[in-house]
Structure formats: C-alpha cells, structure tokens
Amino acid sequence: xxxxxxSLIHATAEHLSSHAPFDQMEREHVLWMAQRLELGYYxxxxxxxxxxxxxxxxxxxxxxxxxQGEQDVVRAQEDAAWLELHEGECFPLGALLSKRPVTGIYxxxxxxxxxxxxxxxxxxxxxxxxAFHDFCTRRIANLLEQSKHIIQAQYxxxxxxxxxxxSPLSAIIRREPVTCSPATPVxxxxxxxxxxxIGSMVATDxxxxxxxxxxxxxxxxxxxxxxxDLNLPVSSVMSSNLKTLPPQAxxxxxxxxxxxxxxxxxxxxxxxxxxxxxxxxxxFTLQRxxxxxxxxxxxxxxxxxxxxxxxxxxxxxxxxxxxxxxxxEQLTQIISTLNDLLTARIIELECTAADLTDSSLCHxxxxxxxxxxxxxxxxxxxxxxxNGIIFLVPDGASPDxxxxxxxxxxxxxxxxxDACGFPLCTGNIMASNPELCLSLDxxxxxxxxxxxxxxxxxxxxxTIFFDFRALFGLSSLAEKLRLWLAxxxxxxxxxxxxxxxxALRNRPPLGLVRDFSLGDDNTLDLKLNGISPxxxxxxxxxxxxxxxxxxxxxxxxxxxxxxxxxxxxxxxxGEAFLFxxxxxxxxxxxxxxxxxxxxxxxxxxxxxxLDRRILKEAFRQxxxxxxxxxxxxxx
Amino acid sequence: xNWLSRFFPAQPRLTPAQAxxxxxxxxxxxxxxxxxxxxxxxxxxxxxxxxLNLAKDHLIAIGAVAVRxxxxxxxxxxxxxxxxxxxxxxxxxxxxxxGGTAQEEGVQPVEALLLFLAYLGKSxxxxxxxxxDETMIRRALKRKIGLDFKHPxxxxxxxxxxxxxxxxxxxxALDDWTNYFGxxxxxxHNALADALSTAQLFLAxxxxxxxxxxxxxxxxxxxxxxxxxxxxxx
Numbered sequence: 001x002x003x004x005x006x007s008l009i010h011a012t013a014e015h016l017s018s019h020a021p022f023d024q025m026e027r028e029h030v031l032w033m034a035q036r037l038e039l040g041y042y043x044x045x046x047x048x049x050x051x052x053x054x055x056x057x058x059x060x061x062x063x064x065x066x067x068q069g070e071q072d073v074v075r076a077q078e079d080a081a082w083l084e085l086h087e088g089e090c091f092p093l094g095a096l097l098s099k100r101p102v103t104g105i106y107x108x109x110x111x112x113x114x115x116x117x118x119x120x121x122x123x124x125x126x127x128x129x130x131a132f133h134d135f136c137t138r139r140i141a142n143l144l145e146q147s148k149h150i151i152q153a154q155y156x157x158x159x160x161x162x163x164x165x166x167s168p169l170s171a172i173i174r175r176e177p178v179t180c181s182p183a184t185p186v187x188x189x190x191x192x193x194x195x196x197x198i199g200s201m202v203a204t205d206x207x208x209x210x211x212x213x214x215x216x217x218x219x220x221x222x223x224x225x226x227x228x229d230l231n232l233p234v235s236s237v238m239s240s241n242l243k244t245l246p247p248q249a250x251x252x253x254x255x256x257x258x259x260x261x262x263x264x265x266x267x268x269x270x271x272x273x274x275x276x277x278x279x280x281x282x283x284f285t286l287q288r289x290x291x292x293x294x295x296x297x298x299x300x301x302x303x304x305x306x307x308x309x310x311x312x313x314x315x316x317x318x319x320x321x322x323x324x325x326x327x328x329e330q331l332t333q334i335i336s337t338l339n340d341l342l343t344a345r346i347i348e349l350e351c352t353a354a355d356l357t358d359s360s361l362c363h364x365x366x367x368x369x370x371x372x373x374x375x376x377x378x379x380x381x382x383x384x385x386x387n388g389i390i391f392l393v394p395d396g397a398s399p400d401x402x403x404x405x406x407x408x409x410x411x412x413x414x415x416x417x418d419a420c421g422f423p424l425c426t427g428n429i430m431a432s433n434p435e436l437c438l439s440l441d442x443x444x445x446x447x448x449x450x451x452x453x454x455x456x457x458x459x460x461x462x463t464i465f466f467d468f469r470a471l472f473g474l475s476s477l478a479e480k481l482r483l484w485l486a487x488x489x490x491x492x493x494x495x496x497x498x499x500x501x502x503a504l505r506n507r508p509p510l511g512l513v514r515d516f517s518l519g520d521d522n523t524l525d526l527k528l529n530g531i532s533p534x535x536x537x538x539x540x541x542x543x544x545x546x547x548x549x550x551x552x553x554x555x556x557x558x559x560x561x562x563x564x565x566x567x568x569x570x571x572x573x574g575e576a577f578l579f580x581x582x583x584x585x586x587x588x589x590x591x592x593x594x595x596x597x598x599x600x601x602x603x604x605x606x607x608x609x610l611d612r613r614i615l616k617e618a619f620r621q622x623x624x625x626x627x628x629x630x631x632x633x634x635x
Numbered sequence: 636x637n638w639l640s641r642f643f644p645a646q647p648r649l650t651p652a653q654a655x656x657x658x659x660x661x662x663x664x665x666x667x668x669x670x671x672x673x674x675x676x677x678x679x680x681x682x683x684x685x686x687l688n689l690a691k692d693h694l695i696a697i698g699a700v701a702v703r704x705x706x707x708x709x710x711x712x713x714x715x716x717x718x719x720x721x722x723x724x725x726x727x728x729x730x731x732x733x734g735g736t737a738q739e740e741g742v743q744p745v746e747a748l749l750l751f752l753a754y755l756g757k758s759x760x761x762x763x764x765x766x767x768d769e770t771m772i773r774r775a776l777k778r779k780i781g782l783d784f785k786h787p788x789x790x791x792x793x794x795x796x797x798x799x800x801x802x803x804x805x806x807x808a809l810d811d812w813t814n815y816f817g818x819x820x821x822x823x824h825n826a827l828a829d830a831l832s833t834a835q836l837f838l839a840x841x842x843x844x845x846x847x848x849x850x851x852x853x854x855x856x857x858x859x860x861x862x863x864x865x866x867x868x869x
Contacts, residue, residue: 006714008700008831011821039707039831041838064817111816111839116706 009034012115016061019088021135029129037115039063042108049092049106056095056102059122062087065112070105093136096122103607169254169268170247172283173276177267179204182211182235186223189214189234200265200277203238208273212238213265244269247276255283298341302349304416307342311420314338315381319589322582329553329578331585336377339422343368344472346416354409366391366406368413368472371429375467376535377551378581381588381598384423385414386464388436390443390477399439406437429464443481451489454498462499466539469550482548490546499543500633503536504626508619526587527600530580530615533622534573537629541565544632552577563632569624576621579614583607649780653749657780660752666759668787668853672841675852676711676758677702679834682768683731683826685723689767694775695723696733696741697751698826700834701758705841707834713754714827716741717775731824744779752782759852763809763833765790789855791836797862798843812836 012034016022022030042048048060048067060067067085085091085106095102096119117125126133178196180189182203189201193216200215214234222228222237243257244267254266258280268276294313301307318335347368372386373379389410391402410431418424431437438446447465450458466485470478489495509529524530538552541559549555553574560570584600591598604612629635649657666675680699686692694717701711716733718741728734733741742750751772762768765788776782795812796803806812813820813832816839822828844850849858 006712006827007822007825008698008709008712008714008827011828012709015821035710037709038703039709039835039838040705041835041841043839043842046842064819113818113835113838115709 012037015063016088016115019061021132022061022088024131024135025129026131029125029132032128033117033121033125036121037061037117040114040116042067042112042114044108044110046108046112047105048108048112048114049102051101051103051105054101055099055119056092057119059090059096059117059119060092060106061090061115061117063113063115066109067091067106067112067114068109070107097126097136168248168250169245169266169276169278172251172278173247173268174282175276177202177274177277179208179210179274180234181205182238183233185231186214186228186234186237187230190219190223190230199279199281201234202267202274202277203234204274210242210244210267210269210274211235212240213242213267213277214238215264217264242267245278246270251278251283254278258283294338295341298338298345301345304346304349304419307346307349307416308420310338310342314342315421315592318381318585322585322589332378332380332581335381336374336379339374339379340370340471342420343370343417346420347413347472350409350413350416354412356405356409365394365474366402367470367474367477368431369468369478370471371468372464373467374471375469375550377469378531378535380581380584381592385417385425386429387414387431387471388429388433388438388465388468389431390438390440390474390481392474392477393439399442402439403434403437407432407434410437440477440480444484447481447485448488451492451495454495456502459499459502463536463539466543467550486543486546486548489543496540496544497633497635499536499540500629501635503533503540504630504635506532506536507626508533508622510616510619510623521601522605523601523603525600526580526584526602530600530618530622531577531584533626534577534580537625540629565628569628573621573625576618579618583611583615649745653745653780656749656753657782660749660756661782663757666757666787666852668759668856669851671850672844672852673704675704676756677761677837677852678755678758679761679830679837680768680772681762681826681829681833682771683733683824684767684771685719685727687767689770692771694744694771695719695731695738696826697747697772698828698830699751699754700827700830702761702834702837705838707831707838712827712830713751715747715750717744717747718742731826732822744775748776748779748782752776755786757786759787759789761789761791761833761837763791763812763836765792787852787856789852789859791833791840793859793862793866794855795836795840797858797865798840798847809833809836 009031013027013030016030016034017025017027022033042065049056049058062085064087067089069085069091091106092102099119126136178192178198179202180192182205184203193199193201200213202210203212203214204210212235214237218237218239223230228237243263243265245254245257247268247270249268257263257266264280266278267274268278294310294317297313298307298310301310314335317338318331321331321334367390369375369388369390370386371388373383374386389406391399391406393399393402414424414430414432424430429436450461450465466489468478468481506528509524534556535552538555538559541547541563542549542555545559545562547555547558549558556565556570556574556577559565560567583602587600587602588598604615607615678699678701680697682694682698683696684692684694696716697713699713701708703711716737719738723738741747760769769788773784776784791812792807792809796806799806802815806815809829809832810823813836816836818832818835818839820828820832823832844855847858849855
C-alpha cells in the first residue's frame with residue numbers, strides 16, 4: 001500500500017539522508033526507497049543474514065544497533081568479528097549485485113532494527129539513482145578487495161607501518177599535481193617532467209578533470225622505442241585508463257588498486273577534479289623500514305640464533321606487507337631476496353666454522369644453487385629446501401675428494417636452514433645429498449641423461465632442477481650450466497614435446513557444471529592445480545626459446561615475442577599466476593596464524609565470492625595457456 | 636424532545652457512497668486470530684486527543700502502522716488529522732504539535748474515520764494503553780458514523796511486563812519500554828511516530844514471545860488477559 005508520503009516516510013528519508021550514500025542521493029530517490037522499506041528487528045545474537053539463507057534477497061540499512069559480520073562459523077565462536085556495521089551502514093552489496101548468497105554471517109550484536117529493501121527494489125534503485133549506483137559499484141570494487149581488507153583487519157593489530165598504510169590519501173599527496181592539456185606536444189610534456197623532476201604528468205580538461213596520464217614508464221615503449229614524433233599531442237600516447245580514488249580513501253586502497261590493475265599511479269579526485277597523484281613509490285616508502293632493518297640484521301648476524309630471529313622477521317614482514325596489499329610479485333621477490341640473504345649468511349658462517357675459507361675449496365670454488373620454487377624466486381612461506389652444489393675440481397683432485405669435503409658442511413647448512421624454518425626436503429633434494437653435490441661436468445652428464453631419456457622420473461626432475469639458479473658462491477658455474485642447458489634443450493624438440501605432454505596431464509580444475517571440479521575433500525590444490533600449469537608452460541616456452549630466466553613471469557615475458565604470443569594474453573597469464581600465488585601466500589599465513597600445518601589445499605566454498613570469481617578466471621587463463629602449449633606441440 | 640435527544644443522539648448522516656464504504660468494511664471477513672504472526676497483518680495504532688479526559692475529550696489524530704509477517708511495513712501506514720470545529724487548547728497543541736490551522740484543515744471526521752477503517756481492514760489492533768486509544772476511536776466511530784466498533788485489541792502495556800516480569804515493577808510507560816530497547820522516537824506525541832515506536836516495541840518483544848511459544852494473536856490476547864488478572868490481584 002504505497003500511500004502518499006506521510007510523516008513516517010519523510011522522517012525515515014530524513015534519517016537515511018544523514019548517512020552515506022543516501023546523503024548524496026536526490027530526495028525523491030530516498031523517498032522512493034523509504035516507501036518500499038520494511039523495518040525488522042533482531043535480538044542480540046540473532047542472525048540477520050547468513051549464507052544458508054540462499055541468494056540475498058534484501059538490502060539492509062541499520063536503523064539502530066550494531067551488526068557484526070563473521071567470516072565463518074568456526075571463527076564466530078571467538079571474538080573474531082571482521083567487520084562491524086553501525087547505524088546508517090548498509091549490507092550486503094556484493095551478494096545482491098551478483099545475486100548470490102552472502103559469504104559471511106551477519107549477526108546482531110545488540111537490539112538491532114534494520115530497514116529492509118527487497119532485492120528487486122534495490123536493483124531498481126541502482127538504476128534510478130546515479131549516486132547510489134556509484135556508491136554500490138565503488139563498494140563492490142572495495143568488496144573485490146575485501147579478501148584483502150579482511151586480512152588487513154585481521155592483521156592490523158600493532159605495527160606502525162600498518163597505520164601509515166591506513167592513512168587517508170589526502171595525507172600522502174606530496175605536492176600539487178602537475179598537469180597539462182591533452183593537446184600539449186609530447187616534447188613539451190617531457191621537458192616539463194624533466195625540469196621538475198617528476199615521473200608523471202596528468203592531462204586534464206578545462207574543468208580540471210583528469211583525462212589521461214603519461215608516465216616516464218611510457219616514454220620507453222610509446223615514445224623512444226616507437227620513435228614517436230615529439231610534436232604529436234600527449235593525448236596520442238597517454239593512458240586514458242585511469243584509476244581514481246577520493247581523498248578520504250586509504251593508502252592501502254590505493255596500493256590494492258595498483259596491485260590489482262598493475263597501475264603505477266592512482267589519481268586522487270574530489271568532485272571530479274584532480275586533487276593529487278599517488279605513485280607506487282609514495283606508497284612503498286610507507287613500508288620499507290622493515291625491509292632495510294631485516295637485511296642489515298642478516299648481514300651482521302654472527303650466529304644461528306640471530307639468523308633464526310631474522311627468519312621470523314622475514315615472515316612478519318611478509319605478513320605485514322600482505323596485510324597492506326603489496327603485489328604478490330613484489331612480495332615473493334622480497335621474500336626471495338631476504339631468504340637468499342639469510343641462506344648466504346648461513347653458508348658463510350658454516351664455511352667459516354668448517355675452515356673451508358682457507359682451503360683450496362674456499363667458497364669461491366663452489367656455487368650453492370637454489371632449485372624449484374626457490375630457483376624461480378617464487379618461494380611462499382611453506383617452501384621446504386631444494387638446493388644443490390656445483391663445485392670446481394682443483395687440479396690433481398678428484399670430484400669425490402671435493403665432495404667428501406663439502407658434504408658435511410652442506411649437511412650443517414641444510415640443518416641450519418631447517419632451524420630457520422625451511423624444512424628439510426623430504427625428497428632429499430638438498431646439497432648434502434651426494435647425488436646433488438656435483439662438479440659442473442657431473443651436472444651436465446646428469447641433465448643430459450634426463451634429456452635423452454625423457455621418462456617420467458626424468459621429466460619430473462626437469463621440473464625441479466631446470467629451475468636452478470646461483471644463490472651463493474661462484475655464480476659463473478651456474479651460468480655455465482644454464483647456458484649449456486639452454487643450448488642443449490632448445491633444439492631438442494622431442495624432449496620439449498615430452499615435457500609439454502607431461503605438463504598437459506595436469507589440468508586446471510574447472511568443472512563443466514559447477515564452478516570448480518573438486519577432489520573428495522572439496523578442496524583445490526593451489527600449487528598442483530593452480531600454479532603448476534603456469535610454471536610448467538613457462539619453463540617449456542623458456543627452454544624452447546633458449547631463455548635463461550628461471551622466474552615464471554620473466555620466462556613468459558621473455559618467450560612472448562619469439563613465440564609470437566599475443567602480449568595481452570601473456571600479460572593475463574602473468575596476472576592469473578600472481579593471483580593464485582597471492583591466494584597461496586594468504587592461505588599459508590592463515591595456517592601459520594592458526595598453528596596449522598601448512599598446505600596448499602583450499603576449499604573454494606570458503607573463499608569469499610570475489611576471490612572465487614577471480615580464481616575461476618585464473619584457471620581459465622591456465623586453460624588458455626595449456627591450449628597454447630598443446631597447439632605448439634601438436635598435442 | 637430536547638431532553639430525549641441526550642439519550643438518543645441523532646443518527647449520523649452518511650452520504651450513500653459513505654454508507655456503502657462502511658457496509659463494505661463491515662462485510663469483510665473477520666481476521667483469523669489463530670494464524671501465526673508470520674502470516675498475519677497487525678495494525679499498531681496511536682491517537683492524539685484534545686486531552687486525557689476519556690469522557691469529554693475527542694480525537695484529533697490517528698497514526699497507525701502495519702506489522703506484516705513480523706516486519707514493520709513503513710509504507711503501510713496511516714496518518715490522519717481530523718478536522719476540528721474548534722482548535723484544541725494551547726497547552727494541548729504544545730503536546731502533539733498539531734497546530735490550530737492544521738486541525739482546522741484536517742480531514743472531515745466521517746471521511747477520516749472511513750479512511751481509517753479502509754486502512755485497518757479487519758486486521759487486529761495493537762496499542763500501548765489500549766483503554767485510551769480504544770475508547771477514543773470507538774466513541775468517534777459511534778458518534779460520527781454510527782458504527783459499533785468491536786475489534787480485537789492487544790495491549791502492550793500488559794504484554795511487555797508479562798514477557799519481562801523482572802522489569803514489570805519499574806517499567807510502566809511506553810517511554811520506559813522503548814528506552815529499555817533503545818528505540819528512538821522521531822517525534823514523540825506525533826500519533827504516527829508513537830505508533831511506530833509501539834510497533835518497534837512489539838517487534839522487540841518477539842524474542843520473548845518465541846520463547847513462550849506465543850505464536851498467534853489469540854495467544855497474545857490470552858497473555859494480555861492473564862496479565863490483567865495478575866495486576867488486579869497483585
């Protein structure tokens with residue numbers, strides 16, 4: 001019975017209008033909404049909304065009281081609210097827009113009254129009111145990041161670095177943005193950028209609204225390499241794909257946007273007008289302190305206990321950075337870099353302790369190599385050790401003699417690494433294994449045998465060992481082996497074909513009917529099903545094109561041109577790979593926090609919906625990548 | 636003849652259209668009071684009057700809001716100011732805030748009451764301190780349209796203490812109870828705003844009702860009755 005708006009409807013509209021986003025909406029739209037509202041009551045502890053209720057069918061605005069969101073049932077028992085909603089706040093947005101159940105439980109924390117709008121009216125309102133639509137879609141963008149936000153909330157207890165990532169962008173903007181008109185010639189733009197020492201220039205229209213951005217990064221590709229006529233207007237080279245945030249958005253939101261879209265700059269706009277620019281660098285300075293401290297602590301450590309502390313610090317830093325939304329590529333690189341430093345320091349200390357430094361086998365005479373994910377710079381937090389040694393054989397000595405000298409030291413190094421949180425490899429892929437402490441010639445012989453055989457064990461070994469890289473010592477040994485391998489495999493189409501066939505046996509777990517095809521325990525293995533298709537394909541592409549890289553992203557980038565892979569596709573594969581990597585990192589963190597053994601198994605049903613969607617897309621990319629691999633090898 | 640009219644007041648005059656509306660309302664089937672809350676529509680009502688004297692004062696405004704399936708339907712609400720021949724006293728105006736002009740511009744009483752009936756249908760009523768609201772409404776209906784209004788009422792002034800016996804001694808007025816549940820009133824002594832507060836109170840009592848398995852209006856009436864009895868002997 002929609003009567004003419006009476007005082008109750010007006011009072012309700014007024015109440016709504018004292019809160020965002022209703023304060024931004026036109027009065028008639030708020031009235032329209034008020035006339036379609038029901039008022040519901042929830043006693044303390046009562047569930048307002050839960051996944052079991054099925055597709056979300058109402059939009060809730062809190063009239064009074066506090067509603068708390070809980071991520072899952074297990075945690076709900078503890079005091080683990082991941083969000084708290086107060087008067088005037090509304091929920092759920094993502095579930096309504098995507099017409100699915102909510103992923104968490106919304107529970108009344110005290111006597112709660114909620115205005116409730118039916119889903120169809122909610123959707124109609126998003127069409128009616130531009131302001132409401134903006135709010136919802138922006139919130140959706142936030143919800144897309146909510147996986148990260150949730151973690152941020154969980155992780156954000158103490159660290160001061162954290163707080164700085166929670167400061168509003170308005171506090172981070174360092175200077176007035178330098179702008180130009182889109183018609184400005186590129187030459188003039190470059191001169192201004194050079195003169196002012198700035199990394200980017202925003203083109204704005206007459207109303208100070210940003211229309212494009214041109215950055216130093218673009219100079220290389222779009223200007224220098226393209227040999228662009230510098231008299232052309234900047235509009236011909238600028239990116240018009242802009243990401244803007246309001247000044248009150250938080251620093252980590254900007255970091256997340258950058259991480260998600262691969263942008264290096266985020267524009268801060270107020271009422272459409274440009275208010276400032278935030279660069280990746282601006283954000284990174286907010287969080288670098290820890291990194292520097294840890295690396296200098298490692299360099300100065302002179303005993304294992306100090307290094308154990310550093311290992312814990314590395315995990316803590318990773319934890320913080322993850323909470324801040326640092327991109328997984330940077331994150332894994334930082335972890336790898338610090339782990340390398342730590343490993344190198346352990347080797348140094350053990351070599352000194354064993355007096356190896358003075359012998360003819362001083363550490364310059366061998367090279368400690370990292371294998372597997374460590375070799376690819378893709379370590380997560382549950383990586384066990386995969387390492388080996390390449391050594392020089394001095395004149396007059398036999399490889400066995402050298403080996404016997406090195407093995408005990410290698411054993412101690414392996415144990416020290418274990419003490420620092422890198423578990424001993426159950427498959428004994430470690431430098432203390434006599435099979436993996438070899439001279440350069442012995443390694444070549446070993447690799448040659450695998451390449452010739454191409455049987456399943458050899459192919460499996462190739463996936464671990466062919467990702468080797470120097471970590472410590474005489475790196476020229478590893479480089480020589482790498483060059484030899486590249487030359488040896490590049491032309492060996494039979495072996496590449498075998499590797500490709502082997503890689504294609506591992507299909508991404510996408511179901512035909514449901515989203516994912518799952519195992520008996522309803523889980524996906526993010527490593528086996530998620531990461532491996534990318535890693536394996538990249539390795540094959542790299543080996544096929546004589547690439548020397550070990551990182552999956554670097555391999556994809558390097559191989560794209562010689563294999564004529566469409567750059568956009570190669571880029572999408574990289575992003576998909578990174579997203580899965582991020583999920584793994586988060587999973588491991590949660591497991592560490594919960595004191596559980598680390599695994600790569602994730603139940604997609606327990607992911608929040610948005611992560612689930614992205615994961616599905618990532619698997620689709622894996623499928624495309626495999627299709628490409630199959631095509632290249634007629635499989 | 637003159638003295639007799641005091642005992643037999645003149646029959647109110649309704650236009651044929653009005654009489655038809657009244658007949659239509661009377662012809663509606665009575666509500667099934669045994670239905671569960673989830674299947675029922677209740678109307679929560681509050682009135683503003685020219686004073687608190689049940690014998691002398693008269694109806695100025697009616698506010699009502701429906702509770703349907705356990706939720707308050709904001710749009711299913713009614714707010715009527717009855718046209719007065721003479722505005723109520725200044726002190727009275729200060730209470731309900733319906734000024735003299737508004738009173739004089741209100742809806743003609745017969746029309747107002749027919750609108751109220753059409754809105755109400757046969758849904759059972761809920762109020763706080765029913766005696767007052769019921770008396771005022773019943774008398775207005777009798778005088779203005781000649782209707783003998785026998786409608787089911789439930790009084791939250793009895794239901795609330797019956798469900799919260801521990802609070803019964805200290806909590807008496809509507810404000811006491813709404814304060815207890817943190818229910819705010821956007822305009823106290825506005826009939827519709829008070830009806831909303833009363834409706835919110837009704838919702839907030841639902842948890843206790845569920846515990847006592849009071850699942851229908853009929854059971855509410857029984858509880859109401861029982862509590863009146865408790866009060867009388869206590």
